[in-house]
Amino acid sequence: MAWILDGVAGLHAALVEAGYTVIGPTVRDRAIVLAELESADDLPYGWGVTLEPGGYRIRRRADSAAFAHSAGPQSWKPFLHRPRAKLWDARRTDDGFEVAETREEAPRYAFLGVRPCDLRAIGILDRVLTGDRYRDDAYAARRDGVFIIVVNCTEPGETCFCVSMGTGPGADSGYDLALTEFAGEGRFLVDVGTEAGADLLARIEHRPADPVTETRARAEVDAAAGRMGREMPAEGLRELMAGSLEAARWDDVAGRCLTCGNCTMVCPTCFCTTVEDVTDLTGEHAERWQRWDSCFDLDFSHLQGGSVRTSTKSRYRQWLTHKLGTWHDQFGSSGCVGCGRCIVWCPVGIDLTEEVAALRREGEKSDG
Amino acid sequence: MTAMTPVPYRVTERREETRDTATLVLRPCGAPIPPVRPGQFTMMYAFGVGEAPISVSRTGTVMEQTVRDVGAVSRALAGSAPGRMIGLRGPYGAGWGVEDAVGRDLVFAGGGIGLAPLRPALLYALRRRASYGAITVLIGARTPADLVYRAELDEWRERGARVEVTVDHADDGWRGHVGLITSLVNLVCADPPNATAFVCGPEIMMRFTAEALEAKGLTDVRISLERNMRCGVGWCGHCQLGLRLVCRDGPVVPYRDVASELRVKER
Numbered sequence: 001m002a003w004i005l006d007g008v009a010g011l012h013a014a015l016v017e018a019g020y021t022v023i024g025p026t027v028r029d030r031a032i033v034l035a036e037l038e039s040a041d042d043l044p045y046g047w048g049v050t051l052e053p054g055g056y057r058i059r060r061r062a063d064s065a066a067f068a069h070s071a072g073p074q075s076w077k078p079f080l081h082r083p084r085a086k087l088w089d090a091r092r093t094d095d096g097f098e099v100a101e102t103r104e105e106a107p108r109y110a111f112l113g114v115r116p117c118d119l120r121a122i123g124i125l126d127r128v129l130t131g132d133r134y135r136d137d138a139y140a141a142r143r144d145g146v147f148i149i150v151v152n153c154t155e156p157g158e159t160c161f162c163v164s165m166g167t168g169p170g171a172d173s174g175y176d177l178a179l180t181e182f183a184g185e186g187r188f189l190v191d192v193g194t195e196a197g198a199d200l201l202a203r204i205e206h207r208p209a210d211p212v213t214e215t216r217a218r219a220e221v222d223a224a225a226g227r228m229g230r231e232m233p234a235e236g237l238r239e240l241m242a243g244s245l246e247a248a249r250w251d252d253v254a255g256r257c258l259t260c261g262n263c264t265m266v267c268p269t270c271f272c273t274t275v276e277d278v279t280d281l282t283g284e285h286a287e288r289w290q291r292w293d294s295c296f297d298l299d300f301s302h303l304q305g306g307s308v309r310t311s312t313k314s315r316y317r318q319w320l321t322h323k324l325g326t327w328h329d330q331f332g333s334s335g336c337v338g339c340g341r342c343i344v345w346c347p348v349g350i351d352l353t354e355e356v357a358a359l360r361r362e363g364e365k366s367d368g
Numbered sequence: 369m370t371a372m373t374p375v376p377y378r379v380t381e382r383r384e385e386t387r388d389t390a391t392l393v394l395r396p397c398g399a400p401i402p403p404v405r406p407g408q409f410t411m412m413y414a415f416g417v418g419e420a421p422i423s424v425s426r427t428g429t430v431m432e433q434t435v436r437d438v439g440a441v442s443r444a445l446a447g448s449a450p451g452r453m454i455g456l457r458g459p460y461g462a463g464w465g466v467e468d469a470v471g472r473d474l475v476f477a478g479g480g481i482g483l484a485p486l487r488p489a490l491l492y493a494l495r496r497r498a499s500y501g502a503i504t505v506l507i508g509a510r511t512p513a514d515l516v517y518r519a520e521l522d523e524w525r526e527r528g529a530r531v532e533v534t535v536d537h538a539d540d541g542w543r544g545h546v547g548l549i550t551s552l553v554n555l556v557c558a559d560p561p562n563a564t565a566f567v568c569g570p571e572i573m574m575r576f577t578a579e580a581l582e583a584k585g586l587t588d589v590r591i592s593l594e595r596n597m598r599c600g601v602g603w604c605g606h607c608q609l610g611l612r613l614v615c616r617d618g619p620v621v622p623y624r625d626v627a628s629e630l631r632v633k634e635r
Contacts, residue, residue, distance in 0.1 A: 087370070087372045087373075088373055090415060092415065092416075095453065096378070096452070096453025097453060099373055101370055128603070132616070133601070133602070133616070134602060136603055137370050245632045245635065272605030273599070274598045274604060275599070277416070277419065279416040293598075293606070300596065300606060301606065303596055304438040308595070308596070308634060308635075309634045311634055314633070321610075329611035329612075330611060330613060
């Protein structure tokens with residue numbers, strides 16, 4: 001059963017009323033970023049984006065659609081897996097030291113406008129950080145109880161390839177509510193995913209969707225699947241990565257890659273961190289901080305005697321073969337959801353779909 | 369308590385092994401970390417300096433860790449005087465599995481400080497000497513002065529192990545072997561199909577030793593990988609070697625499973 005919602009102002013108000021901090025897209029510094037929305041008016045009505053390898057521009061749309069833009073520079077990752085967080089404090093005592101763990105009151109978030117690709121990315125982070133023997137409690141505390149409102153994608157960007165990765169453009173589970181926007185009409189089709197979603201919907205004005213409207217919404221999402229700006233066939237990707245470790249293409253991409261790590265920062269699933277132990281000037285007080293780290297950093301693989309991966313080639317190879325290949329072995333899925341952020345935010349426009357295609361061609365040539 | 373919080377331990381004794389390496393005897397200040405299996409490691413914390421993954425060099429009621437001074441953290445740890453408090457997290461990783469190798473001939477091959485994680489497995493087997501076949505210990509060190517556990521080697525021999533030591537550079541007093549550890553492989557007494565080998569040392573040493581043992585006919589050769597680690601619990605991503613997170617899927621792995629990855633430069 002689907003419903004119709006006239007605008008999302010009531011939805012936003014109900015979320016705030018229910019005690020949520022609402023995070024969603026808004027225009028800031030000429031980009032569509034994710035930030036706290038004071039009201040539904042903060043949504044980027046009438047803004048779209050133009051994307052290309054190494055390029056991102058917002059542009060005015062002819063209509064007033066709120067969600068007719070694809071991925072911006074952020075994913076939902078920073079809200080769940082903090083870029084920098086204190087793990088504990090320690091102070092010197094007479095017979096040694098004493099450790100006090102950092103206790104954080106986890107915010108109660110509602111995520112408004114999660115793309116299906118990004119929803120899958122959150123699921124991947126869940127598996128990495130909480131799905132194994134050791135659970136990242138800080139992540140879990142932030143993740144538990146996030147109210148998720150998906151907006152199905154009807155406006156894929158030039159660098160999108162969720163269809164190849166099987167993550168979009170529509171979401172079929174993992175959300176509390178899922179919206180499909182009728183661009184420019186101010187109306188949304190609503191699907192309910194959970195009881196919490198149903199409860200929230202019950203608090204705001206909505207009406208049953210007529211079959212014609214529902215069919216039209218589904219057709220819009222289906223049509224979006226045919227308008228992906230990129231493709232990267234998933235079949236055989238894992239084997240391609242495993243079999244390409246000595247490919248010549250790595251030298252080619254290493255000639256362009258700056259090892260800046262932007263791709264890992266914008267990636268919604270890159271989870272790597274490091275810890276930093278710091279002290280104050282007295283030496284009586286120490287802290288441990290965890291912060292995002294990147295496999296492109298030279299120190300990332302440092303061992304006594306030097307780093308394992310010193311060349312650019314080996315670091316790009318580590319990133320790509322992990323993301324598309326060994327991630328399966330480690331965490332049971334691909335690490336890529338096809339959002340295209342790494343293509344857009346690469347300062348030299350390295351496009352992983354192009355790199356994969358080149359590796360495929362090279363593999364076929366050497367097979368033949 | 370979270371997985372990232374160190375458990376306080378006290379250094380009760382410190383034995384200088386070489387000019388840069390010391391063995392610390394450790395006792396918990398309160399509740400201990402869970403029991404350690406031979407081959408596992410802990411994340412050792414020096415207050416105000418930082419944390420490093422260090423293998424456990426004696427398991428059981430008396431716990432020991434042998435630390436070589438190669439950086440700020442290991443220097444602070446290796447220099448810890450008796451009475452000093454340090455922090456431990458763990459134990460982490462897969463052990464050698466010596467417990468499951470009952471009835472087999474055992475080969476231990478340690479290069480330099482690589483002997484440290486092998487020691488608890490060797491001591492485990494020597495305590496149950498009758499349960500194992502022939503036991504050979506091959507040790508390689510740069511010079512006689514770089515040899516760790518030197519005072520214990522005769523005891524290991526008395527308890528039924530063949531112990532062979534080689535050094536890269538001899539000094540005037542040295543009467544033993546000189547050369548690479550691989551040159552000792554022909555001294556191994558083992559029935560190859562019924563033998564398990566445990567190899568630890570610099571990566572290049574492990575590769576050549578494992579290859580030499582395989583050439584001799586051994587099929588069960590296990591090595592202990594070393595990679596950068598920032599957490600020990602599978603979150604930080606630093607310790608990857610191909611499809612493995614070394615902290616979680618290692619550090620001990622069958623050599624055959626990683627031989628091809630180790631041949632790839634900078635993997």
